[in-house]
Amino acid sequence: MSFNIPIGPQHPALKEPISLRMTVEGEVIRDVDIRLGYNHRGLEKLAEEKSWIQNIYLTERICGICSHSHATCYVQGVEKLMEIEPPKRGIYLRYLVSELERVHSHLLWLGIAGHEAGFDTFFMYTWRDREVVMDLLEMISGNRVHYAINTLGGVRRDLDEALRKKILEGIDVLKKRTEYYFKIGASEPTFVGRLAGVGKLSKELAMALCAVGPTARASGVTRDVRKDDPHAFYDEAPFDVATADTCDVLGRTVVRIKELFESYKIIEFILKALPPGPVAVKAPRKAKPNEVISRYEAPRGENIHYIKSNGSEKPERLKVRAPTLANYPATVEMLRDGFIADIPLIFAAIDPCICCAERTVELRNARTGEERTVLFSDLRRMANERARQLPGQRNVTWPF
Amino acid sequence: MTDLEKIEKAKLLLGDKLLEMTHPAPHRIFLTVARENLLAATALLKDRLDCWYLATISGVDKGDVYEIVYHYGDTNGTINVRTRVPKSDPRLPSTCAVIPGAILYERELQDMFGLVVEGLPDPRPLVMPDGWPAGNFPLRKDWAYERPAEIIPGGKK
Amino acid sequence: MFAKLVRWSRKKSPWILHLNSGACNACDIEIVAALTPRFDVERFGVLLKATPRHADVIVATGPVTRQLKDRIIRIYEQTPDPKFVVAVGACALSGCVYRGAYNILGGLDQVIPVTAYVPGCPARPDAIMDGIVKLLGTL
Numbered sequence: 292m293s294f295n296i297p298i299g300p301q302h303p304a305l306k307e308p309i310s311l312r313m314t315v316e317g318e319v320i321r322d323v324d325i326r327l328g329y330n331h332r333g334l335e336k337l338a339e340e341k342s343w344i345q346n347i348y349l350t351e352r353i354c355g356i357c358s359h360s361h362a363t364c365y366v367q368g369v370e371k372l373m374e375i376e377p378p379k380r381g382i383y384l385r386y387l388v389s390e391l392e393r394v395h396s397h398l399l400w401l402g403i404a405g406h407e408a409g410f411d412t413f414f415m416y417t418w419r420d421r422e423v424v425m426d427l428l429e430m431i432s433g434n435r436v437h438y439a440i441n442t443l444g445g446v447r448r449d450l451d452e453a454l455r456k457k458i459l460e461g462i463d464v465l466k467k468r469t470e471y472y473f474k475i476g477a478s479e480p481t482f483v484g485r486l487a488g489v490g491k492l493s494k495e496l497a498m499a500l501c502a503v504g505p506t507a508r509a510s511g512v513t514r515d516v517r518k519d520d521p522h523a524f525y526d527e528a529p530f531d532v533a534t535a536d537t538c539d540v541l542g543r544t545v546v547r548i549k550e551l552f553e554s555y556k557i558i559e560f561i562l563k564a565l566p567p568g569p570v571a572v573k574a575p576r577k578a579k580p581n582e583v584i585s586r587y588e589a590p591r592g593e594n595i596h597y598i599k600s601n602g603s604e605k606p607e608r609l610k611v612r613a614p615t616l617a618n619y620p621a622t623v624e625m626l627r628d629g630f631i632a633d634i635p636l637i638f639a640a641i642d643p644c645i646c647c648a649e650r651t652v653e654l655r656n657a658r659t660g661e662e663r664t665v666l667f668s669d670l671r672r673m674a675n676e677r678a679r680q681l682p683g684q685r686n687v688t689w690p691f
Numbered sequence: 692m693t694d695l696e697k698i699e700k701a702k703l704l705l706g707d708k709l710l711e712m713t714h715p716a717p718h719r720i721f722l723t724v725a726r727e728n729l730l731a732a733t734a735l736l737k738d739r740l741d742c743w744y745l746a747t748i749s750g751v752d753k754g755d756v757y758e759i760v761y762h763y764g765d766t767n768g769t770i771n772v773r774t775r776v777p778k779s780d781p782r783l784p785s786t787c788a789v790i791p792g793a794i795l796y797e798r799e800l801q802d803m804f805g806l807v808v809e810g811l812p813d814p815r816p817l818v819m820p821d822g823w824p825a826g827n828f829p830l831r832k833d834w835a836y837e838r839p840a841e842i843i844p845g846g847k848k
Numbered sequence: 849m850f851a852k853l854v855r856w857s858r859k860k861s862p863w864i865l866h867l868n869s870g871a872c873n874a875c876d877i878e879i880v881a882a883l884t885p886r887f888d889v890e891r892f893g894v895l896l897k898a899t900p901r902h903a904d905v906i907v908a909t910g911p912v913t914r915q916l917k918d919r920i921i922r923i924y925e926q927t928p929d930p931k932f933v934v935a936v937g938a939c940a941l942s943g944c945v946y947r948g949a950y951n952i953l954g955g956l957d958q959v960i961p962v963t964a965y966v967p968g969c970p971a972r973p974d975a976i977m978d979g980i981v982k983l984l985g986t987l
Contacts, residue, residue, distance in 0.1 A: 331818040331913060332870060333949035335803075336829050336836075340948075349945050355874025355970060371716060399877070418884040436874040436970050501745050501792030514744065519766050520718060584719055584762060584769055586746075595762065597749045612747035612796075620792055820915035820951065829950055836950040844957050 311638075315631060323626045325619055338609040343369055343578065344443060346606065350596075351437050353611060356399060358437050359392045360589035361596075361611070366441045367522055368585030368598045372578040373443065381445030381570040386524050387458075387561045388431065388440055390554045394465065395424040396590035397547045397554075400639075401472065404544060407635045408485045413475070420468050427461050430454055445571025455562055462555055469551050476544065486541040490625040490637035493538060502621040503614045504592025505550070506641045509535045509542030516588040528557045540640040577604055589614055591641075615641065692767065694718065697740065701770070704735045718768025721760075726774050726783065733761070733772070733789050741765050745786075748796040750804050752832045757804055759783065776806060785810040803830040858904060858930075859987045861893030862980070865903035865927070869920055869956070871910025874970035875937035879907060882973040889977050892984075900926040905980070911939040911946045912953045924960045932983055935962045936976055938969040 312324040334353065338346050351362040363385060370377065377385075398421040405413030425435045432438035432448060440446050476482060492502070497510040507514060515532040517525040533549035535542035578600040585596045592614025599608040618641045625637050692700070694717065701722060702709060708731065711723035724732045736742040742763035751758045761772045776783055783800075785808045786793045797808045798817035805828035808814070816823075828834060868876050882889040883896065897903050900923045912920065924933070933956070938944040940956040947954065956962055966979035 327818055331820075331915070331951050332911065332946050333829060333951040334946070337946065337949050352872050352874075352945055352969075355872040355877055358872070358874065415885055418881065419886060421881075422884070422886045435972065436877070498743055499791050501743075501790070514764075514766075516764075519764070520768055581715060582721075583716065584771065586764070586769070593746065593764070595746045595764075597747070597760070597762065599751055608749070608751045610747070610749035616795060617746075617792070619795060820913065822914070836948070838948055841954050842958060844961065 311634075313626070313631070313634075318630050318632070320626050320629050320631060320634075323623045325623065327619075335609055335611065338606060340605065342604050343574075343576075343606065346609065347441055347443070348439065350609075350611070351439065353613065355436055356396050357392065357589045357591060357594075359388055359440070360587055360594050361613075362439075362441045363389060364585045364587035364589075364594045364596045365598070365609075366443060367587065368583045368596050369443055369578065370574075371583045371585070372581055372598065372600050373575055374579075375444050375572055375574055377445040377572060378569050379566045380449075380568045381572075382523050383561050383565055384446045384448075384450060384570060385441060386528075387450075387558060388428070388438060388446075390557050390561070391424055391428055391431075393554050393590045394551060394558075395421050395428070397551050398424065400547060400590075401544070403639050404486075404540075404636070405482075407639045408482060410482055413472075413482075416468075417472070420465060423461050423465060427458055430457065442571060443574035445569075447571070449570050450565070455565070459559070459562055462558055466552075466555050469548065469555075473548055476548070483541060486544060486636070487537070487539060489540045489633050490629065490640055491539050492621055492625050496624055497538075497621060500620045500624065501617055502592075503617045504589075504641075505533075505543050505546040506592065506618050506621060508533060509546045510538040511536050514593075516586045516593050520586050522585075522587075528560050530554075530557050540636055543640050577602060591615055592617060694720065694768070697770065700740060701736070704739055705732055708732055719771070720768070721771045721773060723773045723775075726776060729772075729774050730784055730786065730789065733786050736763065736770065736772070737789060740770065742770055743790070745790050745793055745796075748793065748800060750800055750806070750830070752804065752830060754832070755779075757781065757806065759800065759806075761786070781806045783808050787812060802828070804828050805831070855987065859984050861895075862904045862984060863895050863897045863902055864905045864907050864980075865897055865900050865923075867906055867908040867920065867923060869908060869910040869916045869940075870913035870952075871937065871939050875909040875939070875968075878970050878973050879909070879936065879976060882976055887973040887977060889973075889980070892977070892981065894980065900924075901928065903927055904931060905983070906931065906933045907976075907980075908933060908935055908956055909937045909940050910956075911943045912956060912959050913951050914953065915951075917953060917959055920956075920959050932963040933960055934964045934966060934979055934983060936966045936968075936979070937971050938967060941965055941967060944969060 312326065313320050314322040334349065338349055341349060347362055347366060350365040351358045353361045398417045402414040402417040405411065405417065428438060429435050431450065431454065432440045440448060492506070492510050494511045497507045497512050511534060513532055513534055518532055530553040533546045533553060535545045580600055580602045582599040585598065587594045594614055595612050597610040598606055601607040622638065622641055626634065629637060694714065698712060698714065698720060705724065708724050708728040709722055710725060713721045715721070742765060744764050746762040746764045746769070749760050749762070755778050757776045757778065759774050759776060763770045783806055785797055787797070787810070794811065794813060795817060797811060798815070800806050801808055801814070802816050802819050866876070866879055881887065906924065906927060935941055935956045939946065942955040943952055946952045953959065964979050964983045966975055968975050
C-alpha cells in the first residue's frame with residue numbers, strides 16, 4: 292500500500308520553491324516526481340530585450356549565492372564574441388572574487404548540512420566564519436552579494452596594498468578554522484554515521500544522468516571545468532581536482548572541504564602573483580554575428596551559457612543552464628529506496644540553489660483519503676532520533 | 692585528443708551524415724546533421740568519441756527553422772551537434788534512449804518552442820505554470836508579452 | 849488588561865514565517881544570516897517557524913511568479929489574525945530587474961496587502977532587523 296507525500300513548494304529544507312511528490316511504502320520512498328516552475332522568471336526572453344551591458348546585471352540575479360559565477364560566465368562569452376581581451380590584472384581580480392565566492396558558498400553549505408543533520412552548533416560556527424569572507428567581499432566590491440564587479444573588458448574596481456594584506460590575513464584565519472572543522476568531522480562518529488550510506492549514486496548512474504559538480508565528483512567522476520576547459524587563468528594556477536569514492540553524502544562533504552583548501556591555495560597564488568597594470572579595456576557596443584559557448588565551474592557544478600549574436604546591440608539568444616537543473620534526475624535516483632527521514636539531507640547534499648522556507652509535509656493515506664499534517668521540524672527530530680538508534684554505523688571512518 | 696584529431700575522427704565516424712562542420716574557436720566544434728540521422732549520430736559519438744556528458748540542449752528561433760544544438764562536454768572542450776527543424780513540421784526524436792540525462796532539457800524545449808519531442812518517457816510541461824494558456828510559446832520570436840497595468844495600493848492611479 | 853498582556857507578548861516575541869516567491873535567494877540567505885551570531889535577531893524574540901498557523905509576521909521575498917500566486921494567497925489566509933507582512937528586497941517591492949517578464953506579476957502588493965517594505969538588493973541583515981523592529985514599534 293503506497294502513500295503520496297507532497298513536499299513543497301514552500302519548504303524548510305528546500306531553499307527554492309519546488310514541489311516533490313513522493314510515493315512511499317511505509318518509510319521507504321519508491322518514486323519521486325519533481326515539479327519545477329515555481330521559480331521560472333522568464334529570464335531568457337527578457338535578455339533578448341536588453342543590451343549587452345544590462346544583461347550582466349540580469350544574469351547576476353539568476354542566483355543569489357553564486358551570482359558572480361553567472362555574471363562571469365556571461366562576460367567571458369561576450370568578450371569572446373566582441374574579440375576583446377581583458378588585461379591580466381583584471382583577469383586575476385575577477386577570479387579572485389570567484390574563488391572567494393566559492394569559499395563562502397561551501398561554508399554556507401557546510402552549515403546547512405550540519406543543520407539538516409541536527410548539528411546546529413556547526414551551523415552557527417560555519418556561518419560566523421562566512422562573515423569573514425562576506426566582509427572581505429564587501430571591502431572589495433561594496434556589497435555582500437551581487438558584487439557587480441564584472442564589466443565587459445575587465446573589472447570595475449581595483450585592489451590596493453592594504454586590502455591585499457587584509458585578504459591574506461582573512462584567509463589565514465579561515466585556514467585554521469577549516470582545519471578545525473576537518474578534525475571535528477573526522478572524529479565525530481555521530482556526524483559521520485549520520486551522513487554515511489545516505490543518498491547513494493553509483494558512478495555509472497552519475498555518468499548516464501549527466502550529473503555535475505561535487506555531486507558527480509563524490510562518485511568518482513573526475514570532471515572539473517577548471518581543468519577541462521580552462522579559460523585564461525586556471526591553466527596557470529596550481530590546484531588539484533577534489534574527488535571521493537564513497538558515492539554518498541559523506542563523500543560530497545569531503546569533496547567540498549577539500550575544495551575549500553584548494554581555493555585557499557588559489558587565492559594565495561593570485562594575491563602573491565598579482566601583476567600591475569590597468570584593470571579593464573573599453574568594449575564596443577555591438578558584437579559581430581557569431582555564437583559562443585561559455586563554461587564555468589560554479590560552486591555547485593558546471594555553468595554553461597550559449598550566446599548567439601546577430602550583429603546588433605542586443606543578444607539574439609542567451610541560453611543559461613544552471614548546475615542544479617542538471618542534478619535533478621540524479622536526485623530522483625538518489626531518493627529512490629531511501630527513507631523519508633533522509634529527504635532533507637539528500638536534497639541538501641546536491642546543494643540546491645533554492646531558498647530556505649519552512650513548510651509542512653502532508654501525508655495522504657491512499658486508501659481512505661484522509662490527510663495528516665506533519666511539521667517538517669518534527670520530521671527532522673524523528674530522523675535524528677532514528678539516527679541515534681542506528682546500530683553498526685558507528686564503525687564508519689572518515690574517508691580521505 | 693587535439694581539436695584536429697577530433698574533427699578527423701568525427702568525419703570518419705559520421706561519413707555522409709555530417710552536413711557541415713565549423714570550428715569558430717579553440718576547443719569548440721560544431722557539427723550539423725539532419726534530423727533523421729540524429730539518433731544514430733548521437734550513439735556513434737557517445738561510443739567512439741567519448742561524448743557521454745550532455746551539458747544542455749538549446750534552441751534558437753531562426754524565422755522558418757528552429758536550430759537545436761546539443762552541447763556535449765569532454766575533457767578538452769565541447770562538441771556540439773546541430774540539427775534544423777522546420778517550423779511547418781516541428782517534431783524531433785528524443786535522445787533519452789541513448790542519454791537518459793536529456794529528459795529535462797527536452798521537456799523545456801517543448802515548453803519554450805512548442806516542438807513535439809517524440810518518444811519522451813515523461814512528456815509533461817516542465818517550467819510553465821499550471822494555468823498557462825496552451826499555444827503560447829515564449830521563446831518564439833513572434834511571441835510578445837503585454838504587461839497588464841499595475842495596482843498601486845493606496846496610491847496614485 | 850488581558851489585551852494589554854497579549855499585545856506586549858506579541859510585541860516582544862514575534863514569530864515569523866519565511867516565504868520565498870520565486871526569488872534568487874540572496875534576500876533569503878540574508879534572512880537566515882540574521883539568525884547567526886553576528887546579527888542575532890533572536891535577541892528580539894524572533895523565531896523562525898515552520899507553519900503559517902504559528903506565525904505573526906510573514907517575511908516574504910521574491911517577485912511573485914504566476915505559479916505561486918494561489919499558494920501565497922492560501923498561506924496568507926492560513927495565518928491567524930492579526931498578521932503583518934514584510935516585503936524584503938527590491939524584487940518583492942516592485943519586481944527588481946524582472947519587471948516585464950511574462951511569468952512575473954510584479955511586487956508582492958499585487959497579491960497580498962503589505963505592511964512594511966525593506967528595500968535593497970539584497971537587503972542587508974541589519975536592514976531586515978531594522979524593518980522588523982520599526983514594525984514592532986508601531987504596534
